[in-house]
Amino acid sequence: MRELQNLFNRNKTWAERVKKEDPDFFTLLSKQQAPEYLWIGCSDSRVSADAIVDLMPGDIFVHRNIANLVIHTDLNCLSVIQYAVEVLKVKHIIVCGHYGCGGVKATMEDARHGLIDNWLCHIHDIKRKYKEFFNKITSEQKKFEHLCELNIIEQVANICETTIVKDAWRKEQKLTVHGWIYRLEDGIIRDLDATVGFNQPHEQIIEEAVKKILVKRD
Numbered sequence: 001m002r003e004l005q006n007l008f009n010r011n012k013t014w015a016e017r018v019k020k021e022d023p024d025f026f027t028l029l030s031k032q033q034a035p036e037y038l039w040i041g042c043s044d045s046r047v048s049a050d051a052i053v054d055l056m057p058g059d060i061f062v063h064r065n066i067a068n069l070v071i072h073t074d075l076n077c078l079s080v081i082q083y084a085v086e087v088l089k090v091k092h093i094i095v096c097g098h099y100g101c102g103g104v105k106a107t108m109e110d111a112r113h114g115l116i117d118n119w120l121c122h123i124h125d126i127k128r129k130y131k132e133f134f135n136k137i138t139s140e141q142k143k144f145e146h147l148c149e150l151n152i153i154e155q156v157a158n159i160c161e162t163t164i165v166k167d168a169w170r171k172e173q174k175l176t177v178h179g180w181i182y183r184l185e186d187g188i189i190r191d192l193d194a195t196v197g198f199n200q201p202h203e204q205i206i207e208e209a210v211k212k213i214l215v216k217r218d
Helices: 002-021 025-031 075-087 102-106 116-129 131-135 140-160 163-170 202-214
Strands: 037-042 060-065 092-098 176-183 188-191
Touching: 002 025, 037 075, 060 075, 075 092, 075 163, 092 140, 102 116, 102 140, 116 131, 116 140, 131 140, 140 163, 140 176, 140 202
Parallel strands: 037 060, 037 092, 092 176
Antiparallel strands: 176 188
């Protein structure tokens, strides 16, 4: 336990600092949470949702996994989405991936990585879907970056196809799904123009977002 004492010390310092700035913060936080955002991001330790959008605990509901995937058989992720949409009534679902994603990179390597290969097969599907596009790119780095982008847009499409989101929109719930990407080198988030809200043609919006990537080729 001594080797982890630093974490306890940092927690105490943080709690004291927060209470000094806002004496009622923890009292109010303990009574309820009312976040407007559901963040679906990568498990990478460098892309902590609260930190990169500068929000406090209670402001953002978070689900993270390797390569920020939304898979229709993943009950963990779907349960989070359902709770966020139906109970917390979040107004925004944000899929935020990042350049330099290790999960995406693993799919570009001619190697086996163990159990995780079963998870990453969904990104392999994206590679096959846009095989012609990737074959025309000579730079491996650019292929990597564009695969990170396309992966995010694919997850936005997957969210829009869930019964959870479809039911929310059918009830005219104010809910918007977004696709963002974070760059580690400068700490800045970029919008991939894959933003879909109630009563909007999500298939057309996704198609247009993909086209903006497919015309780059450099």
